[in-house]
Amino acid sequence: MSFNLKVSPLDPAQAVVDAIVPAGEPWMHKLSQGQVFRILDLEGNQAVDTLFFSAQDPEEHYSMTHTIQAQGALYLTTGTVLMSSESRPMLTIVADTCGRHDTLGGACSCESNTVRYALEKRAMHACRDSFMAALAHNPYGLHKRDIASNINFFMNVPVTPDGGLTFEDGVSAPAKYVEMRAEMDVVVLISNCPQLNNPCNAYNPTPIRCLVWDAQ
Amino acid sequence: MPMTFADLPPLARAAVPATSTAYSPELVLWNELLAGGCHWSGLLRRGNTLRLTDVSGSANVSALFFNQEEKTERYNIPDTLKAQHTAYLTQGHVCYSDMGRILCSIPLDTCGWHDTMCGVLDSATLEKKYGQALYQTHRNAMHRSGMDGLLIELNKWGLGRRDMNGNVNFFSKTSANAQGQLQFDRAHRAAGQYVDLRFEMNVLVLMSAAPHPLDDAPSYAPGDVQLTAWRSGTAGVNDPCRLSCPENDRGFINTERWFL
Numbered sequence A: 001m002s003f004n005l006k007v008s009p010l011d012p013a014q015a016v017v018d019a020i021v022p023a024g025e026p027w028m029h030k031l032s033q034g035q036v037f038r039i040l041d042l043e044g045n046q047a048v049d050t051l052f053f054s055a056q057d058p059e060e061h062y063s064m065t066h067t068i069q070a071q072g073a074l075y076l077t078t079g080t081v082l083m084s085s086e087s088r089p090m091l092t093i094v095a096d097t098c099g100r101h102d103t104l105g106g107a108c109s110c111e112s113n114t115v116r117y118a119l120e121k122r123a124m125h126a127c128r129d130s131f132m133a134a135l136a137h138n139p140y141g142l143h144k145r146d147i148a149s150n151i152n153f154f155m156n157v158p159v160t161p162d163g164g165l166t167f168e169d170g171v172s173a174p175a176k177y178v179e180m181r182a183e184m185d186v187v188v189l190i191s192n193c194p195q196l197n198n199p200c201n202a203y204n205p206t207p208i209r210c211l212v213w214d215a216q
Numbered sequence B: 001m002p003m004t005f006a007d008l009p010p011l012a013r014a015a016v017p018a019t020s021t022a023y024s025p026e027l028v029l030w031n032e033l034l035a036g037g038c039h040w041s042g043l044l045r046r047g048n049t050l051r052l053t054d055v056s057g058s059a060n061v062s063a064l065f066f067n068q069e070e071k072t073e074r075y076n077i078p079d080t081l082k083a084q085h086t087a088y089l090t091q092g093h094v095c096y097s098d099m100g101r102i103l104c105s106i107p108l109d110t111c112g113w114h115d116t117m118c119g120v121l122d123s124a125t126l127e128k129k130y131g132q133a134l135y136q137t138h139r140n141a142m143h144r145s146g147m148d149g150l151l152i153e154l155n156k157w158g159l160g161r162r163d164m165n166g167n168v169n170f171f172s173k174t175s176a177n178a179q180g181q182l183q184f185d186r187a188h189r190a191a192g193q194y195v196d197l198r199f200e201m202n203v204l205v206l207m208s209a210a211p212h213p214l215d216d217a218p219s220y221a222p223g224d225v226q227l228t229a230w231r232s233g234t235a236g237v238n239d240p241c242r243l244s245c246p247e248n249d250r251g252f253i254n255t256e257r258w259f260l
Helices: A064-071 A111-116 A127-135 B012-013 B077-084 B123-130 B135-141 B145-158 B246-258
Strands: A019-020 A026-031 A036-041 A048-054 A080-081 A088-097 A151-152 A174-184 A186-192 A208-213 B028-034 B039-044 B048-054 B061-067 B094-096 B104-107 B168-170 B173-178 B180-186 B194-199 B204-207 B225-231
Touching: A026 A127, A026 A208, A036 A048, A036 A088, A080 B135, A080 B145, A080 B194, A111 A127, A111 B077, A111 B246, A127 A186, A174 B039, A174 B077, A186 A208, B012 B094, B012 B246, B028 B039, B039 B145, B061 B104, B061 B145, B077 B094, B077 B246, B104 B246, B145 B204
Parallel strands: none
Antiparallel strands: A019 A208, A026 A186, A036 A174, A036 A208, A048 A151, A048 A186, A080 A088, A088 A174, B028 B225, B039 B204, B048 B194, B048 B225, B061 B168, B061 B204, B094 B104, B104 B194, B173 B180
């Protein structure tokens, strides 16, 4: 699963949701089965840390390990089925003009920033704080325990055959997008990443655009 | 320059031992056999090391780790891999929690590659792969998936499926090609290989010895695992796990602060 580029036929003018999510903000939205969800990278190489929960049973969530295991491969692109912790398809990626998305790199946190960059970086903004902020007001009963390993849309984290892990320059660019069809009713939780310590976004977190179309 | 161990106040530095102690039989606290396909959980206290030994060269140990004092803090795969720029675990690596602390470190490993990306099999997939083997017909030779084994152990501690967030698969090697496709390496394992987990915190350990999810062996034959715990002490000032990267120096500072 790698660089399976596919352009979407959907027209933004027909979208039922069209929202700009600024850098550093969480965004939560419920999708119905059959709806199509697009995330658009407005300025390029923006990390979009994304989790999905079953709307019927929020204890069922997107699972990195189930998704990797089901496709026997690490990267996400057109055709990848995003699997739940109960081994059920949650969403299918149906269009992708970027070609590769990461699910190994997780979400930044204040605590992991102290490890990765410097103990003095604790106060800098991080995705898991955005997740916690969203959880503090969520109507679904979600808890820290439910924050599983996420997807990083538009991020490129290649694994080498000898087991090295690197954060490469992004393969995304302004206006590239990824689009997925909900296979069940799901709650989307995004942290539009505020990371300022990593060159993967050119040290410049930028806004994204989220669109939803009803079942075609 | 970011703060390092050398910049800590004297009392904080004094709390770290000069070295941990290598294995020797008189330090052993307990031994137990984890039979292939079976599951286990228990508390490993800070300063003790658990040696996992692949008895027959066909073992897989799917393991979860929690901070026993605050169980919402748990093993975190991305934080572990990112901090150490690796896609697998071996000697010199540590296992990070989601709170920037080190649950355990790996001072010694004769196996060389432990997968931590592929998860565990669920029961439906296990049955599709190896056929049905219920207790009614197979008694103690029944099959139980890694998922069910770990869920049983999680529930013993008041935890459950919400706490299941990615495990290590000790003794199993899966490598990726340029397209990211994963290959299980059956030739990687050998009888007698062992890996030492030195606990840097008080850690609730849950394990299943069910087959690795990508193991392409046609028959169900998960190997036994010898568990040996001994009193090793925690990582010393110049421990290779602490020095293997600047990130781990900071991870140990975070960890040691929990116990000051």
